[in-house]
Amino acid sequence: MRRALGARHEALARPVDRARARAWLLALLGGLLATALSVGGALLLFRSTAPQADTDRVRLRQVDAVVGTVSDHNATVGGRFGGGYSSQIDVEASWTYPGGTAHTGTVQAPRTALPGAVVPVWVDPDGNATAPPANRAALAVSAACTGAGGLLVLLAALVLVLRIRLHALDRRAEAAWATAWARLEPLWSGRAGHRGEE
Numbered sequence: 001m002r003r004a005l006g007a008r009h010e011a012l013a014r015p016v017d018r019a020r021a022r023a024w025l026l027a028l029l030g031g032l033l034a035t036a037l038s039v040g041g042a043l044l045l046f047r048s049t050a051p052q053a054d055t056d057r058v059r060l061r062q063v064d065a066v067v068g069t070v071s072d073h074n075a076t077v078g079g080r081f082g083g084g085y086s087s088q089i090d091v092e093a094s095w096t097y098p099g100g101t102a103h104t105g106t107v108q109a110p111r112t113a114l115p116g117a118v119v120p121v122w123v124d125p126d127g128n129a130t131a132p133p134a135n136r137a138a139l140a141v142s143a144a145c146t147g148a149g150g151l152l153v154l155l156a157a158l159v160l161v162l163r164i165r166l167h168a169l170d171r172r173a174e175a176a177w178a179t180a181w182a183r184l185e186p187l188w189s190g191r192a193g194h195r196g197e198e
Helices: 015-059 072-076 136-189 189-195
Strands: 061-071 090-097 100-108 118-123
Touching: 015 136, 061 100, 090 118, 100 118
Parallel strands: none
Antiparallel strands: 061 090, 061 118, 090 100
């Protein structure tokens, strides 16, 4: 660090060595900044989504719905026997809420659900089927994954910039070495004196 800041004098340290030390120091500081930004972004994402999930959990209710029939779409395109990756299918169901009001609609049920089976359904205050409220643990995992993904992208960009910078410094060092060698090699090998004699 002292070399990067120019606080340590070394007789053999070249300007390119100090530039290389500065590049590593900036990369380290960039990594710390990227980590702080990713953690802060993940926390901000969680704090912005968690209150809505809490509000939905208070506002929505889970009721029991009775399966009527399996949707024609599921019967013809990847329904119960059509394979697919989802363990849920669309079914027609009926439920009662609020105040004894009967409702019907299309809801998600396990593939094994048969007509007459009871499945849980989340409903809004009007009794209409809706998506379930988000789980705080799931939101925390999602925010952490988003932060980790952002950190990986930032670190990958930082490593790329560092490699480009170090490569440029290596080329500069090689050019300086070649120039110095071209100047000193005749003196070191004694050929400079032979030229003078010629």
